[in-house]
Amino acid sequence: MGTLSRIEEAPELERSAELDAWVGLLRAHAAVTRQFNRELIEGHGLTINDFEVLLHLRSADGGRLRRVDLAERVLLTASGITRLLDGLEKSGFVCKASCSADARVTYAEITDPGRAILASAEGSHLAAVRALFAERFSAQELESLSTLLHRLPLAPPSDACPG
Amino acid sequence: MGTLSRIEEAPELERSAELDAWVGLLRAHAAVTRQFNRELIEGHGLTINDFEVLLHLRSADGGRLRRVDLAERVLLTASGITRLLDGLEKSGFVCKASCSADARVTYAEITDPGRAILASAEGSHLAAVRALFAERFSAQELESLSTLLHRLPLAPPSDACPG
DNA sequence: GAGAGAAACTTGAGGGAGCAACGAGAGTAG
DNA sequence: CTACTCTCGTTGCTCCCTCAAGTTTCTCTC
Numbered sequence: 001m002g003t004l005s006r007i008e009e010a011p012e013l014e015r016s017a018e019l020d021a022w023v024g025l026l027r028a029h030a031a032v033t034r035q036f037n038r039e040l041i042e043g044h045g046l047t048i049n050d051f052e053v054l055l056h057l058r059s060a061d062g063g064r065l066r067r068v069d070l071a072e073r074v075l076l077t078a079s080g081i082t083r084l085l086d087g088l089e090k091s092g093f094v095c096k097a098s099c100s101a102d103a104r105v106t107y108a109e110i111t112d113p114g115r116a117i118l119a120s121a122e123g124s125h126l127a128a129v130r131a132l133f134a135e136r137f138s139a140q141e142l143e144s145l146s147t148l149l150h151r152l153p154l155a156p157p158s159d160a161c162p163g
Numbered sequence: 164m165g166t167l168s169r170i171e172e173a174p175e176l177e178r179s180a181e182l183d184a185w186v187g188l189l190r191a192h193a194a195v196t197r198q199f200n201r202e203l204i205e206g207h208g209l210t211i212n213d214f215e216v217l218l219h220l221r222s223a224d225g226g227r228l229r230r231v232d233l234a235e236r237v238l239l240t241a242s243g244i245t246r247l248l249d250g251l252e253k254s255g256f257v258c259k260a261s262c263s264a265d266a267r268v269t270y271a272e273i274t275d276p277g278r279a280i281l282a283s284a285e286g287s288h289l290a291a292v293r294a295l296f297a298e299r300f301s302a303q304e305l306e307s308l309s310t311l312l313h314r315l316p317l318a319p320p321s322d323a324c325p326g
Numbered sequence: 327g328a329g330a331g332a333a334a335c336t337t338g339a340g341g342g343a344g345c346a347a348c349g350a351g352a353g354t355a356g
Numbered sequence: 357c358t359a360c361t362c363t364c365g366t367t368g369c370t371c372c373c374t375c376a377a378g379t380t381t382c383t384c385t386c
Contacts, residue, residue: 017305018296019289022195024312026211029192030238031316032185034344047372048189068334075193080373082336087372104334104381126182133181136314142180148308149187151299153194197374210342231364243343245366250342267351267364 032132039128044121045091049074049084051125054093054118057110064097064109075153093117195295202291207284208254212237212247214288217256217281220273227260227272238316256280 037048046054052074057065065073071081085108088094093114097107110118133142196211203209209217219236220226228236234244248271251257256277260270273281296305 016289016293017302017309018293021296021300021305021309021312022292023215024309024315025188025192025195026215027238028312028315029188029196032188033192034238038344049372052186052189066334075190075197077374078335079337079375083373102334102382106335126179129185130179130181132315133184137184137311139180141311142184144307145311146180146184146187148300148304148311149184149191152187152191152295201374212342229364240344241365242345242367246341246343265352265364269365 035132036125036128040121040125043124044117046117046121049076050088050093051118051121053081053084053088053108054110054114055122057094057108058115058118062109063115064107066099066105066107068105070108088114198295199288199291203284203288206287207280209280209284212239213251213256214281214284216244216247216251216271217273217277218285220257220271221278221281225272226278227270229262229268229270231268233271251277 033048040046040048040051053070056070056073057063067078067081067085070076070085071078074081076084085094088108089096091113093111094108095111097109099105099107137145200211203211203214215237216233219233220228230241230244230248233239233248234241237244239247248257251271252259254276256274257271258274260272262268262270300308
């Protein structure tokens with residue numbers, strides 16, 4: 001039945017391509033994130049952010065990174081990073097290291113257990129990611145999706161003020 | 164630009180297009196969401212989900228929806244919806260309505276204040292959304308981004324089992 | 327070399343949301 | 357009518373993360 005033209009009240013707040021994309025982003029993130037997060041937690045006791053942080057640390061020089069840089073990479077606030085690392089530390093997956101050149105900074109450094117759990121989680125998680133995406137997109141679509149998405153992040157979340 | 168064959172270090176955990184897309188989704192969502200959420204909260208005291216729920220309610224028949232259906236539309240769990248509606252009710256933007264045909268269901272119904280705040284928030288929020296996306300994407304890109312993203316959500320978050 | 331301001335990080339308070347467990351109504355079968 | 361099962365919804369517990377404020381250290385200018 002043609003319930004296609006029910007909308008006539010609002011003048012210009014109609015569906016727009018921008019809005020569609022935005023809603024799509026919200027829903028896609030919600031759906032995919034919940035699925036992966038659950039798998040990761042049940043399988044390894046890690047959240048997605050835990051996982052990503054470990055990934056960044058491992059690929060960083062010396063297996064360590066300043067908290068600020070970590071925050072920027074995973075788009076969390078400074079305090080978010082502090083608490084996330086608290087957890088990882090308590091589990092023994094990262095440790096603190098101080099910086100000789102700057103006493104303000106505390107490096108987060110991945111430990112051997114950290115590498116181990118990352119290695120064990122990596123397989124299933126990446127496989128799940130690949131399966132989900134590969135199942136829905138062609139190689140070309142994947143590339144354009146990726147390109148488009150990477151254009152979105154704005155300035156860092158911190159209070160970057162003008163002038 | 165033939166940077167097509169750069170991968171040779173790790174056997175198979177390398178950057179893959181799927182992973183790139185996934186990371187892009189995570190970052191894009193984090194960045195954009197934080198920005199919009201903040202604007203919406205500062206400007207109107209609503210979260211993104213509040214806003215979306217009101218939007219769905221307004222466009223629903225009779226301005227009301229069962230909680231289950233709401234949950235499905237915004238991809239929250241049942242309990243998430245309950246608490247979200249608690250807040251909106253306390254603010255007077257929605258109210259409960261019972262269903263004569265089925266005593267289990269409680270409709271969430273948008274109120275006049277609800278419509279009012281939605282109307283007032285809508286302008287700036289949608290403008291912000293449009294600006295952000297329009298600034299970064301062409302019309303064609305927007306359409307493909309939207310199409311691709313809408314392909315992602317999986318089955319509903321509940322325990323849909325095969326069989 | 328002192329003081330102003332910025333940067334790195336932590337802490338306290340609060341909010342949003344998920345999971346699991348539960349109560350209550352509805353539907354189906356005997 | 358009774359029993360079994362399913363669905364709708366709420367509640368307790370817990371986690372994750374943000375904001376605002378505070379501490380310490382660095383840097384830059386005078």
